[in-house]
Amino acid sequence: MNLKDLILQEYKTFAPNASTAVPKVLREESIKQLSEWGIPTIKQEEWKYTNLKSILETPFKLNGGNGKAEGLHYYNINAYKLVFVNGILNATLSDTKGIEAFATLKSISEAEPAVLEKHFNKFHPFKDGLQASNLAFAQHGVYLHVAKGKVLPKPIIVYFLADTTQGPILAQPRNLVVLEQGASVKWIESFQSTGNDTSFTNICSEFFLHQDSHLEQYKFQEENDKAYHVGTSQVVHLEKSYSHSAVMTWSGALVRNNLNIHLGAEYCEAHLYGLYLGNNNRHIDNHTLVDHAKPNCYSNELYKGILDDQSTGVFNGKIWVQKDAQKTNAFQSNKNVLLSAKATMNTKPQLEIFADDVKCSHGATVGQLDEEALFFLRARGIPVAQARLLLMQAFSDDVLNKITIPELQEEITATLAQRLRP
Amino acid sequence: MLSIKNLQARVEEKEILKGINLEVKAGEVHAIMGPNGSGKSTLASILAGRETYEVTGGSITFEGKDLLELSPEDRAREGVFLAFQYPVEIPGVSTINFLKTAVNAIREYRGEEAMDAVSFLKMMKEKTKVVEIDETLLKRSLNEGFSGGEKKRNEIFQMAMLEPKLAVLDETDSGLDIDALKIVANGVNKLRSKNNAVIVVTHYQRLLDYIVPDYVHVLYNGRIVKSGTKELALELEAKGYDWIKNENTAV
Numbered sequence: 001m002n003l004k005d006l007i008l009q010e011y012k013t014f015a016p017n018a019s020t021a022v023p024k025v026l027r028e029e030s031i032k033q034l035s036e037w038g039i040p041t042i043k044q045e046e047w048k049y050t051n052l053k054s055i056l057e058t059p060f061k062l063n064g065g066n067g068k069a070e071g072l073h074y075y076n077i078n079a080y081k082l083v084f085v086n087g088i089l090n091a092t093l094s095d096t097k098g099i100e101a102f103a104t105l106k107s108i109s110e111a112e113p114a115v116l117e118k119h120f121n122k123f124h125p126f127k128d129g130l131q132a133s134n135l136a137f138a139q140h141g142v143y144l145h146v147a148k149g150k151v152l153p154k155p156i157i158v159y160f161l162a163d164t165t166q167g168p169i170l171a172q173p174r175n176l177v178v179l180e181q182g183a184s185v186k187w188i189e190s191f192q193s194t195g196n197d198t199s200f201t202n203i204c205s206e207f208f209l210h211q212d213s214h215l216e217q218y219k220f221q222e223e224n225d226k227a228y229h230v231g232t233s234q235v236v237h238l239e240k241s242y243s244h245s246a247v248m249t250w251s252g253a254l255v256r257n258n259l260n261i262h263l264g265a266e267y268c269e270a271h272l273y274g275l276y277l278g279n280n281n282r283h284i285d286n287h288t289l290v291d292h293a294k295p296n297c298y299s300n301e302l303y304k305g306i307l308d309d310q311s312t313g314v315f316n317g318k319i320w321v322q323k324d325a326q327k328t329n330a331f332q333s334n335k336n337v338l339l340s341a342k343a344t345m346n347t348k349p350q351l352e353i354f355a356d357d358v359k360c361s362h363g364a365t366v367g368q369l370d371e372e373a374l375f376f377l378r379a380r381g382i383p384v385a386q387a388r389l390l391l392m393q394a395f396s397d398d399v400l401n402k403i404t405i406p407e408l409q410e411e412i413t414a415t416l417a418q419r420l421r422p
Numbered sequence: 423m424l425s426i427k428n429l430q431a432r433v434e435e436k437e438i439l440k441g442i443n444l445e446v447k448a449g450e451v452h453a454i455m456g457p458n459g460s461g462k463s464t465l466a467s468i469l470a471g472r473e474t475y476e477v478t479g480g481s482i483t484f485e486g487k488d489l490l491e492l493s494p495e496d497r498a499r500e501g502v503f504l505a506f507q508y509p510v511e512i513p514g515v516s517t518i519n520f521l522k523t524a525v526n527a528i529r530e531y532r533g534e535e536a537m538d539a540v541s542f543l544k545m546m547k548e549k550t551k552v553v554e555i556d557e558t559l560l561k562r563s564l565n566e567g568f569s570g571g572e573k574k575r576n577e578i579f580q581m582a583m584l585e586p587k588l589a590v591l592d593e594t595d596s597g598l599d600i601d602a603l604k605i606v607a608n609g610v611n612k613l614r615s616k617n618n619a620v621i622v623v624t625h626y627q628r629l630l631d632y633i634v635p636d637y638v639h640v641l642y643n644g645r646i647v648k649s650g651t652k653e654l655a656l657e658l659e660a661k662g663y664d665w666i667k668n669e670n671t672a673v
Contacts, residue, residue, distance in 0.1 A: 376510045379470045380524040380580065381498035381531070390523065394514025394563075
């Protein structure tokens, strides 16, 4: 049975017991869309370079199975912690003690309907079959509602582990984070997998930022070579809110990260950072959108990639400056280093500007490590492998520096250095 | 220390060095002068192991070892240092950062223990004084946004840190005003000893007022056509390179 039919069939079992927090009509509409649209193919413009066909016949289990959290790697940080295994929360391994003084934390299936009605599924510029499927199955996932003026005293980290020791797993978590006026959160998503079978994570995280709120979100992809990942993060900004997103991918078989930012009110600021390291046959696709809908907003985007072996990278960066959005400042840069003649990078900045008083710039480069710099370092006595590593680390550093949690920055930097070592 | 015999080299199809012979002993300073395109920088680059040149004949022996057999990093670890004509900029790599790696790579090669952070910083402080370089520059990305003089001073600072046996200065004077030139030359002089040697590659005589050579060689059209003492440099300055060119086309 192909993936679409598998999901449609599973829905029949799932629907009668589904939480009513997410309106039934949304689920029904979405499952209908999946049925019509199917799983995205390379015939769709947004999926031109990313082909999911190798998992279309995989007999995935959708209901979580009996996943275990063995082998989960915990980051060395002081944070509220949530652990999901195969899309289901493992309460024993989670620890969010004390968070209730600042925020409401629940499963999305228990979210307050009034809050959901106002903040859930509010921005979906590129809804496709997979996003529709995610919405139809919105049941497991984090609902975090940070109260007005509250600053979470430590970051919250959510681990999503795929355990395939009992067979292939498809997980579709759905998260909603609402920041009331002046609230502030550091949110971290970590994706990992164990076992030798195929895993497919189809996740969606939504962030709704009220006036003057402050979001930092990180996404670290370290699933194994059998892991497929399609993730969508959507950030909706209201007045004077601030977001800082950093998406880092250094493993997984196929990874597609969508990051959609909607600057829906004046004086908002969004920073988007990405780093991806490809090797072997890895495929890493980053699609970003910054939608400047209102005047006087600022966005800055920097994505960098290092691709080795036969790996493939995709970057698509859309910036929309709508008619209303005068005095927009929008900057975008995508820089890539290819270490091998067989590595491929497809980069496409896509600016659509309908306002006339704006400052926008973009740049995309694909090149090799600087030979002259390499020779220089060798001529100073540094062995060639170490010299290459130094240059690659220097290249990555201006993204890694954007991790504002020092112990996390240190750990990720060390992990990536290890990964880049020949 | 260094023995170059009948060295021939080309880049792509173009022959650049057509049989260079040069003997350098410990404690000596040799100046290599010559008009543009004579092969001066090629010689400097080949000594350091730059791969864009193909050596087609001859030999280079350094401290009894076949230099041409060694990788650029091993040459550096054996004690060869090239001060670049055009110092490279490396965004994201600070001078301190790569020098720490370099110093320890060289120590490891020599079977010495890695230098701890405290000793390294102490050494760095001492050497910054030799070349009068601002310490804050060394914490910044290598040569990024540095003035011409700062870049060249940084090269000499690296030389001071790495303590090479043979230093090759490739047009270190180019682009320097007289004050910067004096500082750079002064730095080189402080590093001179009876155990090390310096090859100064330059187009102009003026650097040699400050770094006084024991021998001067004139390179023209891929060969050393004249060798002498420091007076030769003055003669060149007075007569110009046409003197050499005419003499050699006449032969």
